[in-house]
Each structure stands twice: as structure tokens, then as C-alpha cells.
Amino acid sequence: MTTVSQKTVKQLKSENRDYFQIAISVDCVIFGFENGELKVLLIRSDLEEYKDHWTLLGDLVKPDEDLESASYRVLKERTGLMDVFLEQVYTFGDVSRHPAGRVISTAYYSLVNIKDHQLRLAHNQLHWHPINEINALAFDHTKILNTCISQLQDKIMEHPIVFNLLPEKFSLRELQSLYEAILGTKLDRRNFRKKFFLMDWLVDMNEVEQDVPHRPGKLYQFNKGRFEGENTEASKHAQVV
Amino acid sequence: MTTVSQKTVKQLKSENRDYFQIAISVDCVIFGFENGELKVLLIRSDLEEYKDHWTLLGDLVKPDEDLESASYRVLKERTGLMDVFLEQVYTFGDVSRHPAGRVISTAYYSLVNIKDHQLRLAHNQLHWHPINEINALAFDHTKILNTCISQLQDKIMEHPIVFNLLPEKFSLRELQSLYEAILGTKLDRRNFRKKFFLMDWLVDMNEVEQDVPHRPGKLYQFNKGRFEGENTEASKHAQVV
DNA sequence: GCAAAAGTGTTTTGCGTACACCCATGC
DNA sequence: GCATGGGTGTACGCAAAACACTTTTGC
Secondary structure (H helix, E strand, C coil): CCCCCCECHHHHHHHCHHHCCEEEEEEEEEEEEECCEEEEEEEECCEHHHCCCEECEEEECCCCCCHHHHHHHHHHHHHCCCCCEEEEEEEECCCCCCCCCCEEEEEEEEECCHHHHCHHHCCCCEEEEEHHHCCCECCCHHHHHHHHHHHHHHHHCCCCCHHHHCCCCEEHHHHHHHHHHHHCCCCCHHHHHHHHHHHCCEEEEEEECCCCCCCCCEEEEECHHHHCCCCCCCCCCCCCC | CCCCCCECHHHHHHHCHHHCCEEEEEEEEEEEEECCEEEEEEEECCEHHHCCCEECEEEECCCCCCHHHHHHHHHHHHHCCCCCEEEEEEEECCCCCCCCCCEEEEEEEEECCHHHHCHHHCCCCEEEEEHHHCCCECCCHHHHHHHHHHHHHHHHCCCCCHHHHCCCCEEHHHHHHHHHHHHCCCCCHHHHHHHHHHHCCEEEEEEECCCCCCCCCEEEEECHHHHCCCCCCCCCCCCCC
């Protein structure tokens, strides 16, 4: 029936020149945790048409740049951060999602420890926004944000990634309050503690909190050793909360 | 510090012309189920350099075409199928993943009922390959396939999607054998049946199998009514097997 | 009557969940 | 001594998992 014509790569390349008219961008949902709230790093839109709107941090992907590298570049340029947790979530490709032309965007989320990086943000257009206080973002960024929040909620139930949002040492209260902020629910303290000790995700530092106006809690560290040799996609199946 | 310059959409458009040099494609992992095996629909590469390799079904996305529409188009063009189950999985964006230039590809998987569509494939370059007998695919398609298989395995544990792979009416044995083929494990028959009846995913047709060389099993249908108004992303939290 | 798969219940075990009181510290 | 959060244990219910025998049909 249909005879399939064989082509060379070179032929294919020239035949499809019309298709190379699409730009691809990455948008990063950068999560942080501060004062018991889950926050997202946003920037004021640099487009006049959207000057009252906040947007996610993103940029066009360069023709000679890996998709993931582009995300890391955005993170590094905007926050100075390297080696942060970063994960791809979804690609948004509606024809008219962006006013500047056909721009398909791949969304990533990353988890950073706000405290380590406050200074770098001091004098620019970047601000941390509590996720519960975010109004309309530019373009389809509200949708992107919501998709990433859902994904994060799912992910923390089975994977030890929240530690990227916390300082090296943290109390169980901080950890629980982080889970509560992400999930938007209250959790039972005794069950929460029991679960974490049972899972062996924590290492007791034999230190306690300083300068708290109440009985200080013990400090813990993430038990990195337990997860060596595991990439992001592995290690399923262990319900966390 | 950094003064952010305001731009109009028009300015942005012309400034970034160099970025619109990337093509985006969709690649569809089309799953089917036949003879107790999970299969994937593959086509012989139409590139001379890869003529001995099989590839996933994909195509470049047109500049005026939604990403998801492109996937549906590929499915329709290749299999004649409309209204199939389709879900985005991941976007592969390494610089040198494709020999024809900078092509970023978004992977989708879809679930089809092989029996309904055998004829359309008879005389072309398409063939169903059992997932356990697939050798090296062209480009990074092995990686894409494996990502989709993992995703499918996760998904069927909580969502009633496998019915897309079965005929309208099916026996519990067929259903269980499908789960076993996807997960690559054996399951306990009694627990499996109990679970499905408890979940109320099935409707008893009061019919039995015909022409089987043993005691015929009862036939069931997917209980569509129970999931009306649910999109693909909703309805989490109900462990299936 | 034999092969092959259908159909069926019970028991055990682990996990999630609910729940209340005393303790240590700062002020 | 009081306010604040830290720290701890038990009991219940449900769901997962393990497990074997009888029934029905085709040949």
C-alpha cells in the first residue's frame, strides 16, 4: 500500500525547515519554605502588556542548550544557586499560550533553602510569594504553578525530597510544618514522628534548637546515606504521610 | 541594581528571532494488549541511516498546532483511531538527541484495543512488538519507551485506564492477565477479584465467554458511570493491585 | 474422566488513624 | 507559675497478603 520513501537525514533537515519556527522555553517554579509558609519565587513581567503581573522565572532555550541545562541556567542566573533539586513536570504547548509567538514551555520545579540565598534577591525584581496569596500570574503561569504544586504534593508522599527546602539541621516540628504547608492539611504529631523514625529518613544530631521561647526540640539531618545511588525517578512505594 | 527594561511583545518577538530555530515533535508510545502480552506499535525508520531500526510513531509539531493535537493527529494518521486514551509523559530535550537538527520531543502514551484496528495496519510498515522482545530503537526511543512503561505501571495502580486496552466485554482473567503483563508480576487471583468487585469498577454483563476450551468465565464491562466528570488528572488515591 | 480455568472465604499481619497526658524550657 | 511546644504509647479498623478446594466446561 503506502510505499514509504527512504530519506537521508540531510533531506529531512531541509524538507522540514518550516517546522523550525517554534521556540521552546523553560519555566521554573522555585519553591521555598519560610515562616511556616510554602513560597514561590516570582518576578515582575518585563513585558509592557503584563507589567502588573508576576511571572515564573523562565527563559527561552538556546538552540545548542539541553532542556535541563536551560533550567539550571535560569536558576543560576536568577538565584545564584547551583546543585539544586530540579524536576521536570509537564510541557505546555497550546498554540496561543504566549503572546510573543509560538512558544512551547516545559515546566520544572525546584526546591531551595530560602535562608541560604536571601541576599542575592535583595535588590531586584524577584520576590517570594506565599502560595496562598498569589493572584493572577501572566500567561498560563497560574496553570503551570498549580500543576507543579500538585506534582510536589504527590511526590513528597513517597520521596525524600522536602529536605531540599530545609536547612541542614532541622527540628521535627519544622519538618511537619513543611509537610502541612505543602499539603495544606494538619497532621497528627505522634503519627508523623512515628512514621519518620520508622522510615529511617532522619539522623539524630544530638543537638537541640537554640533561642526558642519554649522547650527546644532535637535537631535532625536528612539520612542521605540511605538513598545513595538512587536517582529521582527511582525509589517509589513508601507512603510518607 | 539591575534595571529591568520594559519591552513590548513586538520587540520581544523580533529580538528573539534566533531562538525560533528549534523544532518540536511528539512521539507516541501506543500500547496494545494481545495474547497475554503488552505490545507497542512501532514503525520502521524512514531515515536511511536508521533503516534497520524501529521507531516510535511521531511527527513534528506544526507551528499552528497544539502539542496535544499533534499527538492525536499522529494517532489518527497512523492507526485511524480517534478518541483514544492519550497522556503526556515527559519531554526529551537533549541537544543531540536527534540527527536531523535540534528537535525536542514530547512523549505521550496511548492505550488502544488492538482487535478493533487490526486491518488498518495490515499493509504498511507498522508492527506490534511485545515489550519484552524489543531491541534497540532508533534515536533515544528506547529511553522514551521505558519512561512510558514506568509511567503506565504507576498509573494503573490508581486509575481505571487499562480498560482502554480491552474489548468492550472481557473476563476477569483477561483483566488480570493484562495487569500482570503491564506490571511484569504474577498476582493472586482471589485477591485480584475481590479488589475489583470492592472498587466497583466493573459491571456484570450476565454473559459468559464463548469458544473457550474450558469452563467459560463471566464477562464484565468497565463501569464508566462511576467515573463520569473525572478528567485524567483527578481521581487519585485508590490502590488497585 | 481428564485437563484447564472459574469461582469462592478465612486468617493473619501491618499500617493508618485517632487520641491525652506529662515534660522541659523561657519568660 | 505559666505559656509554649516537645515528647511519648495504645487501641481500633481496614486493607493487603497468603493460602486450597470445589465447580464447570470442552474434549
